[in-house]
Amino acid sequence: MRIDIITVLPELLKSPFEASILKRAIEKKLVEVHFHNLRDYSTGNYKQVDDYQFGGGAGMVLMVEPIDKCISQLQQEREYDEIIYMTPDGATLSQGTANEMSLKKNLIILCGHYKGVDQRVRDMFVTREISIGDYVLSGGELAAAVFCDAIIRLLPGVLNDETSALTDTFQDNLLAPPVYTRPSEYKGIKVPEILLSGDFPKIEKWREEQALERTKKRRPDLL
Known part of the structure; x- marks a missing residue:
């Protein structure tokens, strides 16, 4: 380009x-x-x-x-x-x-x-x-x-992980779900157990549900 x-x-x-x-x-x-x-x-x-x-x-x-x-x-x-x-x-x-x-x-x-x-x-x-x-x-x-x-940032090869751009907010008319990183517990606040389970189909389902719920609350116009 x-x-x-x-x-x-x-x-x-x-x-x-x-x-x-x-x-x-x-x-x-x-x-x-x-x-x-x-x-x-x-x-x-x-x-x-x-x-x-x-x-x-x-x-x-x-x-x-x-x-x-x-x-x-x-x-x-x-x-x-x-x-x-x-x-x-x-x-x-x-x-x-x-x-x-x-x-x-x-x-x-x-x-x-x-x-x-x-x-x-x-x-x-x-x-x-x-x-x-x-x-x-x-x-x-x-x-x-x-x-x-x-x-x-959408051009092939620009991002280290090209799938990252595909899961950005707005790509599917939904806001992105909440994300977490280490530590798994900080000041008494824990990462949702589902994200630590290793069950990727269930994790993806949880993310979809969270994305939909967040969009309903914050940007219902997108729906």
């Missing part, structure tokens, strides 16, 4: 990809992540990428021309499966979307900023708009990092 991220703040984005699972995935060449500074595609001494919006109103808007130049250049080099715009008014990111996107080969992620991007960018290029929640961030960079983490 190759991911090209277009941003006005590449330095804000790079650190998540320099540690932990994302770093290992890049080092193992399971994914390529490239950052493109939008100012490199602007003209003039000030490398302007934003301007006031027509019709008045507070806040600046990312201009269409630099984004057009960047995306058009990338499209000349390869074919992209999706051009994704990170925006609060996009479809809320779900595990199902992450699963779907993890199967793609080439992605462009456009990070919004200020009051967003010129609508013509969305009309001309964007194939999917994604939000990570009903709130507003200063820009789409942190949202892009969250999105990348969600999909990269």
Whole structure:
């Protein structure tokens, strides 16, 4: 997989990809992540990428021309499966979307900023708009990092145990059941006996029941 991220703040984005699972995935060449500074595609001494919006109103808007130049250049080099715009008014990111996107080969992620991007960018290029929640961030960079983490961890070979991702919360529209590790008793609180029994069919049944019960209590909307 190759991911090209277009941003006005590449330095804000790079650190998540320099540690932990994302770093290992890049080092193992399971994914390529490239950052493109939008100012490199602007003209003039000030490398302007934003301007006031027509019709008045507070806040600046990312201009269409630099984004057009960047995306058009990338499209000349390869074919992209999706051009994704990170925006609060996009479809809320779900595990199902992450699963779907993890199967793609080439992605462009456009990070919004200020009051967003010129609508013509969305009309001309964007194939999917994604939000990570009903709130507003200063820009789409942190949202892009969250999105990348969600999909990269699903790529074969990224996790040491590939079955781990299949049992994550939301994979079957249920929350994950409670989990325990050593010691088996701590400050008088014991691990459920079933988990120490070695009877794996019964353990799986217990986990399914716990997952269903937890989902009913905490996220009944998933059911």
